[in-house]
Amino acid sequence: xxxxxxxxxxxxxxxxxxxxxxxxxxxxxxxxxxxxxxxxxxxxxxxxxxxxxxxxxxxxxxxxxxxxxxxxxxxxxxxxxxxxxxxxxxxxxxxxxxxxxxxxxxxxxxxxxxxxxxxxxxxxxxxxxxxxxxxxxxxxxxxxxxxxxxxxxxxxxxxxxxxxxxxxxxxxxxxxxxxxxxxxxxxxxxxxxxxxxxxxxxxxxxxxxxxxxxxxxxxxxxxxxxxxxxxxxxxxxxxxxxxxxxxxxxxxxxxxxxxxxxxxxxxxxxxxxxxxxxxxxxxxxxxxxxxxxxxxxxxxxxxxxxxxxxxxxxxxxxxxxxxxxxxxxxxxxxxxxxxxxxxxxxxxxxxxxxxxxxxxxxxxxxxxxxxxxxxxxxxxxxxxxxxxxxxxxxxxxxxxxxxxxxxxxxxxxxxxxxxxxxxxxxxxxxx
Amino acid sequence: xxxxxxxxxxxxxxxxxxxxxxxxxxxxxxxxxxxxxxxxxxxxxxxxxxxxxxxxxxxxxxxxxxxxxxxxxxxxxxxxxxxxxxxxxxxxxxxxxxxxxxxxxxxxxxxxxxxxxxxxxxxxxxxxxxxxxxxxxxxxxxxxxxxxxxxxxxxxxxxxxxxxxxxxxxxxxxxxxxxxxxxxxxxxxxxxxxxxxxxxxxxxxxxxxxxxxxxxxxxxxxxxxxxxxxxxxxxxxxxxxxxxxxxxxxxxxxxxxxxxxxxxxxxxxxxxxxxxxxxxxxxxxxxxxxxxxxxxxxxxxxxxxxxxxxxxxxxxxxxxxxxxxxxxxxxxxxxxxxxxxxxxxxxxxxxxxxxxxxxxxxxxxxxxxxxxxxxxxxxxxxxxxxxxxxxxxxxxxxxxxxxxxxxxxxxxxxxxxxxxxxxxxxxxxxx
Ligand SMILES: [Ca+2]
Ligand SMILES: [Ca+2]
Ligand SMILES: [Mg+2]
Ligand SMILES: [Mg+2]
Ligand code: NI
Numbered sequence: 062x063x064x065x066x067x068x069x070x071x072x073x074x075x076x077x078x079x080x081x082x083x084x085x086x087x088x089x090x091x092x093x094x095x096x097x098x099x100x101x102x103x104x105x106x107x108x109x110x111x112x113x114x115x116x117x118x119x120x121x122x123x124x125x126x127x128x129x130x131x132x133x134x135x136x137x138x139x140x141x142x143x144x145x146x147x148x149x150x151x152x153x154x155x156x157x158x159x160x161x162x163x164x165x166x167x168x169x170x171x172x173x174x175x176x177x178x179x180x181x182x183x184x185x186x187x188x189x190x191x192x193x194x195x196x197x198x199x200x201x202x203x204x205x206x207x208x209x210x211x212x213x214x215x216x217x218x219x220x221x222x223x224x225x226x227x228x229x230x231x232x233x234x235x236x237x238x239x240x241x242x243x244x245x246x247x248x249x250x251x252x253x254x255x256x257x258x259x260x261x262x263x264x265x266x267x268x269x270x271x272x273x274x275x276x277x278x279x280x281x282x283x284x285x286x287x288x289x290x291x292x293x294x295x296x297x298x299x300x301x302x303x304x305x306x307x308x309x310x311x312x313x314x315x316x317x318x319x320x321x322x323x324x325x326x327x328x329x330x331x332x333x334x335x336x337x338x339x340x341x342x343x344x345x346x347x348x349x350x351x352x353x354x355x356x357x358x359x360x361x362x363x364x365x366x367x368x369x370x371x372x373x374x375x376x377x378x379x380x381x382x383x384x385x386x387x388x389x390x391x392x393x394x395x396x397x398x399x400x401x402x403x404x405x406x407x408x409x410x411x412x413x414x415x416x417x418x419x420x421x422x423x424x425x426x427x428x429x430x431x432x433x434x435x436x437x438x439x440x441x442x443x444x445x446x447x448x449x450x451x452x453x454x455x456x457x458x459x460x461x462x463x464x465x466x467x468x469x470x471x472x473x474x475x476x477x478x479x480x481x482x483x484x485x486x487x488x489x490x491x492x
Numbered sequence: 493x494x495x496x497x498x499x500x501x502x503x504x505x506x507x508x509x510x511x512x513x514x515x516x517x518x519x520x521x522x523x524x525x526x527x528x529x530x531x532x533x534x535x536x537x538x539x540x541x542x543x544x545x546x547x548x549x550x551x552x553x554x555x556x557x558x559x560x561x562x563x564x565x566x567x568x569x570x571x572x573x574x575x576x577x578x579x580x581x582x583x584x585x586x587x588x589x590x591x592x593x594x595x596x597x598x599x600x601x602x603x604x605x606x607x608x609x610x611x612x613x614x615x616x617x618x619x620x621x622x623x624x625x626x627x628x629x630x631x632x633x634x635x636x637x638x639x640x641x642x643x644x645x646x647x648x649x650x651x652x653x654x655x656x657x658x659x660x661x662x663x664x665x666x667x668x669x670x671x672x673x674x675x676x677x678x679x680x681x682x683x684x685x686x687x688x689x690x691x692x693x694x695x696x697x698x699x700x701x702x703x704x705x706x707x708x709x710x711x712x713x714x715x716x717x718x719x720x721x722x723x724x725x726x727x728x729x730x731x732x733x734x735x736x737x738x739x740x741x742x743x744x745x746x747x748x749x750x751x752x753x754x755x756x757x758x759x760x761x762x763x764x765x766x767x768x769x770x771x772x773x774x775x776x777x778x779x780x781x782x783x784x785x786x787x788x789x790x791x792x793x794x795x796x797x798x799x800x801x802x803x804x805x806x807x808x809x810x811x812x813x814x815x816x817x818x819x820x821x822x823x824x825x826x827x828x829x830x831x832x833x834x835x836x837x838x839x840x841x842x843x844x845x846x847x848x849x850x851x852x853x854x855x856x857x858x859x860x861x862x863x864x865x866x867x868x869x870x871x872x873x874x875x876x877x878x879x880x881x882x883x884x885x886x887x888x889x890x891x892x893x894x895x896x897x898x899x900x901x902x903x904x905x906x907x908x909x910x911x912x913x914x915x916x917x918x919x920x921x922x923x
Contacts, residue, residue: 194664194665199752212751220750221691222750225681228751228755229752230752230753231663233625233662235624235843235844235849238717245717248841250657250789262653262656262789263789264790286666286667286676287760289679289921289923317653317657318753319651319653320640320651321659321660322661322753323752324662325837325838325840326841328841330842358681360923406756407756409756410680410698410757411667411678411921412664412666412759413666490719
């Protein structure tokens with residue numbers, strides 16, 4: 062990867078020339094949400110770029126779609142398919158590179174460049190896609206095992222189906238918000254003493270509010286209802302990836318989740334990072350997943366071994382006093398199932414997956430202490446303190462806490478990452 | 493209710509003047525989907541009606557929304573709220589009544605009437621709303637108990653939470669289809685011998701394909717994220733009702749559903765009836781639900797006792813040979829929880845419900861034989877034959893079978909119903 066003429070790209074910026082992530086932006090000067098890409102600490106406004114007289118010439122694959130970057134979501138762009146995303150990303154990399162073949166467009170045109178490039182700090186980020194359906198899987202083996210022990214004991218921690226199919230459930234699309242949106246502590250039915258009989262819930266603000274560190278996958282091409290997506294084609298249905306915080310009300314969850322699964326414990330909010338890292342940008346970071354001891358069915362067999370990505374993930378907790386502690390450092394490789402396997406399984410019965418659908422990986426925890434992707438695991442079910450800077454400690458989240466997920470991979474100067482996925486807890490409303 | 497000047501309204505038509513259900517129609521003459529209402533065997537094209545010079549005068553509540561019935565979904569109309577739906581329904585009842593106060597609009601204008609009224613048999617029906625999220629509850633007590641016995645035994649048939657909260661789970665919005673759409677038998681992972689150890693699934697077409705008889709509720713007004721809907725306001729958030737067939741792959745379900753709930757066993761298809769019966773049209777048919785022995789939390793307490801509807805429901809199974817048998821006759825009153833309770837619970841933690849969201853009641857079974865809303869119950873878990881006309885029998889659905897749900901209430905000449913919710917099973921595709 063050559064270097065960029067764009068100034069101020071820090072070596073550790075997740076938005077190097079090797080990345081080119083897409084998002085939906087607005088600015089005080091133009092409050093209409095539209096597409097942009099992140100480069101260093103700047104944003105390239107793709108609506109402005111689309112207005113350049115040479116736009117159609119340098120982006121031939123967007124012929125007939127000149128307004129696509131003026132739309133308020135990335136859905137139409139995603140639906141064009143991976144060959145188009147690949148070409149568009151390459152052309153943008155060329156435009157921003159020091160040895161660009163088109164210096165007249167941006168590099169040498171100070172006036173146009175000034176309109177097209179804006180500092181990120183002045184840009185408002187929006188939900189990148191219109192998400193029709195959201196499915197949360199459970200592919201983080203270490204998380205599934207640890208939580209299974211807490212909810213059902215070590216004998217039944219993992220159900221017999223766990224290594225045969227990517228377990229997942231339908232989530233709530235309406236409460237997916239973009240990074241930065243405040244997260245209100247939910248009320249719910251909870252058992253103050255889960256062991257007491259008869260079981261008598263109260264209605265109260267959640268006392269065991271948690272985060273879940275997940276990787277999210279956004280879909281490009283749809284499949285027709287009734288037509289499963291073969292695992293060999295599944296990659297072609299992927300648009301890109303985001304970080305996902307699947308906020309969870311653990312006390313609500315343990316009371317409500319039998320027999321039909323999590324409901325109000327999950328549907329009050331889920332936060333995604335604003336920049337969609339295209340599938341192609343993560344290709345160099347492939348690695349092997351957790352080995353599955355069980356031989357899988359043919360529709361889940363992949364033609365390669367490096368089916369997941371080794372993205373360095375971390376979780377930072379900031380207290381209301383402003384003290385920040387990195388409470389988790391792990392990798393997105395700690396999955397038993399890959400996203401192509403999730404897609405093949407999800408569509409096996411003919412379920413139509415649509416452009417913009419979000420698939421969550423499930424909470425990603427590593428095998429060691431310090432690699433746990435939820436407070437439930439770190440506090441061992443709320444029994445141990447998680448120590449924080451500022452002489453503080455947590456078992457679950459307090460009002461005013463902010464949780465920031467980060468994820469990036471690659472060498473200095475060539476980092477590919479998501480930026481931040483952040484949410485701060487706001488006190489419960491009065492009912 | 494006075495009588496209508498519209499010819500050919502049979503006394504047992506579910507689309508009497510007392511109903512006025514809304515749907516999305518298209519015709520060979522105008523293939524653009526748009527709004528209409530059903531009256532007897534006719535459809536009143538509301539887009540045509542909107543073109544009448546007196547439209548704004550007779551529908552003052554639609555001022556500024558003159559194009560609302562030309563849209564391809566009912567969402568914008570639903571979002572206007574119940575006072576508007578009430579007024580619009582009343583005006584349409586007046587226009588169609590024998591003693592209409594505006595005979596010049598339709599009754600006495602043969603030319604305009606000919607354009608606005610079309611026989612239903614020439615009309616194509618579409619999904620009435622754009623459904624952002626679909627939640628399926630489990631409020632049919634007799635069904636929940638009977639199925640719980642089969643999946644978990646009589647001791648654990650109903651979980652301790654069942655009488656404390658309306659149990660529900662998030663369903664799949666993308667696979668909701670309108671009545672008449674063929675239903676393809678899904679493939680899935682199934683255990684040929686569920687008792688054998690170790691458990692070894694195969695991938696095969698579903699062998700225990702079932703229907704579920706449900707009432708669906710479509711939402712009108714949204715709530716803001718973080719703001720629960722109080723039970724006293726919940727009625728104002730309801731647009732209307734449809735019949736819902738929650739097709740279910742029982743062999744897939746029993747293997748996949750622990751611990752996160754049903755997934756591929758449900759997401760291949762759900763069918764809704766095309767005509768939305770407005771909430772106001774069902775007001776005269778209120779009755780008491782199943783008595784809940786458990787005192788419920790304040791947010792679930794309603795100010796009245798008649799919180800559900802007594803709608804006569806039936807299920808007809810037609811074999812590929814054309815023999816039809818009514819295999820279930822029950823009532824929509826057999827619910828432990830009302831829709832206002834479901835809405836209050838769903839939004840308790842702040843989950844935003846949006847215009848067009850679909851809530852399913854859960855399978856509605858009565859207490860007696862002949863009142864069971866699924867084959868799983870009728871066949872006692874696949875162990876007994878359900879006898880059909882034509883010397884035939886079923887435990888689960890065969891390819892070529894058609895399942896028709898019907899629901900209606902009220903006296904002859906004043907029936908309020910949904911028409912049919914039908915789907916015919918098509919053989920599995922080759923993988
Ligand atoms: Ca999760
Ligand atoms: Ca159901
Ligand atoms: Mg969530
Ligand atoms: Mg269904
Ligand atoms: Ni095109």
